[in-house]
Amino acid sequence: MSTFLGMPSLPVFGTGNLHAAESFPTAAHRELGNAQLRANLGHATHTIRDKRLQVVSELPDWEQLRDAGSAIKESVMARLPELLEQFEQNFTARGGVIHWARDAGEANDIVAGLIRDTGETEVVKVKSMATQEIGLNEYLEEQGITAFETDLAELIVQLDHDKPSHILVPAIHKNRTEIRDIFLREMPGADPALTDNPAVLAMAARAHLRRKFLTAKVAVSGANFALADSGTLAVVESEGNGRMCLTLPETLITVMGVEKLLPTWQDLEVFMQLLPRSSTGERMNPYTSLWTGVTDGDGPRNVHLVLLDNGRSAALADEMGRSALHCIRCSACMNVCPVYERTGGHAYGSTYPGPIGAILSPLLTGIESEENSSLPYASSLCGACYDACPVKINIPDILVHLRSVDVDSKRGKKKLPSQMDVGMKAASWALSSGKRLGLVEKGLPLGRLAAGPDHKITKLPGIAAGWTQSRDIPAPPQKSFRDWWAKEHHGPETGGTNAPARGTARADAHLNAQDKEDGA
Amino acid sequence: MRIALFATCIVDAMYPRTAQATVSILERLGHEVVFPSGQACCGQMHVNSGYLKEAVPVVANHVHAFDTKDYDVAVAPSGSCVASVKHQHPMVARSCGDTALEARAAAVGARTYELSELLVDVLGVTDAGAQLGSYFPHRVTYHPSCHGMRLLRLGDRQARLLRSVHGIELAELPEADQCCGFGGTFSMKNADVSSAMLEDKTANIRSTGAALCTGGDASCLMHIGGGLSRQGSDVTTLHLAEILASTAEAPASVTGEIRVATGKATR
Numbered sequence: 151m152s153t154f155l156g157m158p159s160l161p162v163f164g165t166g167n168l169h170a171a172e173s174f175p176t177a178a179h180r181e182l183g184n185a186q187l188r189a190n191l192g193h194a195t196h197t198i199r200d201k202r203l204q205v206v207s208e209l210p211d212w213e214q215l216r217d218a219g220s221a222i223k224e225s226v227m228a229r230l231p232e233l234l235e236q237f238e239q240n241f242t243a244r245g246g247v248i249h250w251a252r253d254a255g256e257a258n259d260i261v262a263g264l265i266r267d268t269g270e271t272e273v274v275k276v277k278s279m280a281t282q283e284i285g286l287n288e289y290l291e292e293q294g295i296t297a298f299e300t301d302l303a304e305l306i307v308q309l310d311h312d313k314p315s316h317i318l319v320p321a322i323h324k325n326r327t328e329i330r331d332i333f334l335r336e337m338p339g340a341d342p343a344l345t346d347n348p349a350v351l352a353m354a355a356r357a358h359l360r361r362k363f364l365t366a367k368v369a370v371s372g373a374n375f376a377l378a379d380s381g382t383l384a385v386v387e388s389e390g391n392g393r394m395c396l397t398l399p400e401t402l403i404t405v406m407g408v409e410k411l412l413p414t415w416q417d418l419e420v421f422m423q424l425l426p427r428s429s430t431g432e433r434m435n436p437y438t439s440l441w442t443g444v445t446d447g448d449g450p451r452n453v454h455l456v457l458l459d460n461g462r463s464a465a466l467a468d469e470m471g472r473s474a475l476h477c478i479r480c481s482a483c484m485n486v487c488p489v490y491e492r493t494g495g496h497a498y499g500s501t502y503p504g505p506i507g508a509i510l511s512p513l514l515t516g517i518e519s520e521e522n523s524s525l526p527y528a529s530s531l532c533g534a535c536y537d538a539c540p541v542k543i544n545i546p547d548i549l550v551h552l553r554s555v556d557v558d559s560k561r562g563k564k565k566l567p568s569q570m571d572v573g574m575k576a577a578s579w580a581l582s583s584g585k586r587l588g589l590v591e592k593g594l595p596l597g598r599l600a601a602g603p604d605h606k607i608t609k610l611p612g613i614a615a616g617w618t619q620s621r622d623i624p625a626p627p628q629k630s631f632r633d634w635w636a637k638e639h640h641g642p643e644t645g646g647t648n649a650p651a652r653g654t655a656r657a658d659a660h661l662n663a664q665d666k667e668d669g670a
Numbered sequence: 671m672r673i674a675l676f677a678t679c680i681v682d683a684m685y686p687r688t689a690q691a692t693v694s695i696l697e698r699l700g701h702e703v704v705f706p707s708g709q710a711c712c713g714q715m716h717v718n719s720g721y722l723k724e725a726v727p728v729v730a731n732h733v734h735a736f737d738t739k740d741y742d743v744a745v746a747p748s749g750s751c752v753a754s755v756k757h758q759h760p761m762v763a764r765s766c767g768d769t770a771l772e773a774r775a776a777a778v779g780a781r782t783y784e785l786s787e788l789l790v791d792v793l794g795v796t797d798a799g800a801q802l803g804s805y806f807p808h809r810v811t812y813h814p815s816c817h818g819m820r821l822l823r824l825g826d827r828q829a830r831l832l833r834s835v836h837g838i839e840l841a842e843l844p845e846a847d848q849c850c851g852f853g854g855t856f857s858m859k860n861a862d863v864s865s866a867m868l869e870d871k872t873a874n875i876r877s878t879g880a881a882l883c884t885g886g887d888a889s890c891l892m893h894i895g896g897g898l899s900r901q902g903s904d905v906t907t908l909h910l911a912e913i914l915a916s917t918a919e920a921p922a923s924v925t926g927e928i929r930v931a932t933g934k935a936t937r
Contacts, residue, residue: 179862188866488849492866528860530853530867531718533820553720554765570855574721581679581711582727584735591683606899616861620868621896624684631677631686635705639693 164461164514166254166284167313170499170521174528177497178489187323187494194322195485201431202482202538208433209423218420220542223476226411227466233378233411234457240381244443246453253460254284260456261286261370261403262293268401268452270295270368276385276392277301278372279317279479280405280458282501286370297370298362300391302355309336315495315503318429318481323494326351359391369395369450373406374478375421376455379414382442383455386425386435396439402450407458409466409475421478424540428480461514470551471513476541477506483535483545489528498525505535509548517556526552569613584632591630601625671701671793674741676732676782678751678888679711681909685888691915691922692747692785698802699793708735713762714754719855722765729762730771736778743792744782747911749818749886752784757821784818785911786827786886798914799836805918807837811880812910813871813894815887816849828886828910835913841878845870852893868897875905882906882924884913 170177181187206212226233238248249264251257261281265273273290275281275297287297287308299308303321307314310332314320321329330346337358344354371392375384383404385392396402412418426435444453466472484490484504495503499521500511508525517523526549529535535545564571580590601607605625610618617623673696677689693703713728732755736744746752756779763772789795798804812832818824833840851857851867871894875883881904885891888909895907908924916922 175860175862178860182862182866488851488867489860489863492863526720527856528863530816530849530851530856530864532816532849532853534816534847534849537820550718550720553718554722555720557720557722570719574716574719574724578716578721578724578728581713582731584706584708584710584731587679587682587710594683608900613858616858616864617896619861620865620900621857621893622899623896624892624899626684627686629686631682631689632705632707634686634690636707 162253163464163516167282167501168511168515169519173521173524174497178493181493181497188492190323190325191491191494195491198431198485202428205427205431205433215420215423216540216542219424219540222417222420223541227472227475233413234408237376237378237381237411241455244381246443246455249456251456251458257284257405257456257458258286258289262290264403264454265295265368268368272296273368273370274362274366274395275299276371276395277304279501280372280407281370300359300395302389305355306332316481317479363394363398366399368401369399371395371404373404373410375418376406376411377415378411380442382440384440387437388430388435390437393437393439397449399450401452403454405456405458408462425478425480428482428540465513468513471548473543474509474513474548476543478541480540482538482540486534486538505529505545509545509552512552517552517559523556588632591632594626594630597626672741673701673703674736674744675703675705676709676744676746678746678748681747681888688747688888688909688911691911694915695802704741706735712751712754714750715854717758717762722762725762726766729759733771733775733778737774745785745788747785747909748888749784749815749822749824752782753817753821755779755782784822784824786824786831789831790827798831798834802914803917804835804914805837806835806913806916809839809841809880811841811843811875811878811883813843813883813885814846815885815890818886831914832910841880843878844874850890850894852890872897872901876903882908884908884910886910
């Protein structure tokens with residue numbers, strides 16, 4: 151549990167695109183109605199899921215790699231201030247400039263100021279979750295600065311004035327016909343005869359982007375990793391657009407969450423095996439760019455880094471939840487999540503969708519916000535995400551922990567307890583003693599009465615109505631097992647001492663008798 | 671061996687025949703079954719819904735009921751309840767600062783087994799047909815529940831036992847490792863998503879042409895069975911304990927129109 155909450159000297163919770171505008175069940179209800187979205191998502195997640203499984207199975211030491219990744223991240227979280235100082239020293243010594251931002255507003259101000267100092271009004275961007283999180287593009291637009299996304303999927307989403315719905319594949323919710331229509335409508339100079347052939351679409355985007363790469367003086371990026379021992383930043387990507395942005399412009403501004411640090415160059419080896427396999431299902435990604443400060447005659451002349459907190463200190467202060475900061479944004483958890491597969495990313499409201507978003511968003515923003523407090527419940531706790539996570543974040547346990555934080559935060563604050571509160575209290579009473587449960591079970595015949603002649607309960611009141619929306623409940627039996635055991639098997643109290651042979655015949659005989667009684 | 675049965679609240683109240691079948695299997699193997707009468711529930715519903723404070727008395731009750739030297743091992747016909755006993759109980763005790771309860775909970779958890787785990791690992795059952803006389807001449811498909819699969823790592827223990835039942839025809843379930851969408855109160859709080867998951871699960875089950883779907887968790891089976899029933903399907907659900915307990919002399923009864931196994935047994 152966090153012991154820091156409410157202490158004024160500590161960092162504030164995160165702001166920006168981390169809040170949902172509506173609760174998850176409401177948003178999910180709407181998204182579930184979109185059959186095209188469900189078909190696109192089902193196809194895409196299954197494809198990438200299978201690819202990941204295949205390349206992961208090639209590595210005999212995958213589990214050890216996961217353990218190593220988890221251990222490195224844990225050590226980073228344990229000594230984050232020290233590593234940040236070491237990184238700052240090395241980054242600065244090599245000609246880079248560090249800026250510290252407490253929240254989204256501060257980070258946006260810093261980036262806009264740096265761009266204004268260059269006199270430019272257009273920037274190219276490398277795909278970055280951090281800048282999505284702080285809503286940088288929208289903020290720059292207000293300041294009269296246009297930011298061009300250069301990652302193909304980000305470009306599609308940007309042209310469509312939409313929001314990304316997946317960490318790795320931001321346009322996962324769109325099919326190729328939809329993409330052609332977007333290009334025709336929004337891309338300046340797009341060929342009116344454009345087909346929905348993927349290669350044709352990619353060439354159209356390439357021609358459009360090439361013009362931007364060759365004229366841009368300023369680039370904005372995120373970073374996948376930062377190496378403390380050398381002051382180096384790293385970007386891992388597939389299309390080469392990142393390499394263009396990171397090398398061609400004169401000024402490079404990177405926005406990075408403070409949790410992205412790794413202690414040494416050597417540690418990168420582990421993550422360069424974990425990340426591509428978990429995210430794109432590739433053995434290695436096509437482009438990995440690393441840069442250390444400024445070098446004469448090579449690359450950008452001005453190198454800036456905005457180190458972003460935006461709720462990360464608050465998350466770090468949550469002992470149970472802090473390992474959510476181990477996340478390397480690979481998206482493996484959302485690709486295996488049955489909830490994400492059916493609702494898509496927009497239902498989660500935040501920049502971070504899927505299982506990791508369901509824990510990360512409320513950790514960064516605090517759970518007090520009504521909408522984000524619904525996120526930890528957006529999971530059946532099936533555990534597929536934990537199995538897939540390359541750094542072993544125990545997402546199900548953190549979900550349960552955050553649910554308890556949510557329940558506790560509302561205790562005593564409501565005028566009337568919710569149906570769930572009342573039900574849980576009553577169930578706690580009934581289920582904390584065998585005698586009481588036995589007493590409740592005496593009411594089973596009432597359930598049979600409610601079920602009627604077809605032995606099905608088809609409508610329940612209140613919160614239980616959600617169940618009978620698509621499912622029946624079978625009529626309860628004549629009597630409970632407890633009753634059967636006490637009266638007909640081994641006598642009343644704590645079990646019996648019957649000889650096994652005798653018990654066998656009796657149990658079997660009673661199974662048959664019970665069948666007849668239940669009308670089965 | 672003296673085996674304590676943890677019936678679980680849902681089996682106790684809704685599916686007594688699953689617990690009776692469990693007793694029958696264990697006694698047939700020559701073991702003595704005891705039923706600690708103070709038992710009620712594992713408290714998983716409270717923990718998973720965030721009501722940790724309300725879970726404490728439920729967990730304490732379970733630990734109290736099973737914290738006795740009176741038996742060798744405990745067994746439950748439910749992967750998720752066993753996972754709760756093993757993984758959640760010490761955490762709940764810790765959450766209220768009761769270190770003594772935490773230690774006792776860990777000890778109870780260490781000797782609690784899911785049914786197939788007990789049968790295969792402890793009691794050495796590898797051939798249910800031969801060792802238990804299991805006979806079930808129906809076409810069956812099998813759903814491995816998430817908590818058994820991922821929290822208990824049951825692997826193929828349940829499927830292996832089922833395959834060894836005489837007369838059974840086991841049809842492979844497409845996307846078997848996908849959650850059925852129950853998730854306790856998730857099915858009510860996120861009823862729409864849960865229904866969408868259930869829809870896909872039942873479609874996969876119907877595609878197998880099986881007469882019924884079996885598994886090791888009564889709660890998942892109640893969810894799946896409830897969906898099939900609402901869809902007007904003839905396919906029903908039956909806990910694997912009842913299939914293992916079924917013999918030629920005392921066959922498990924199944925409801926609805928049952929498609930009898932057509933080919934030879936898949937042994």
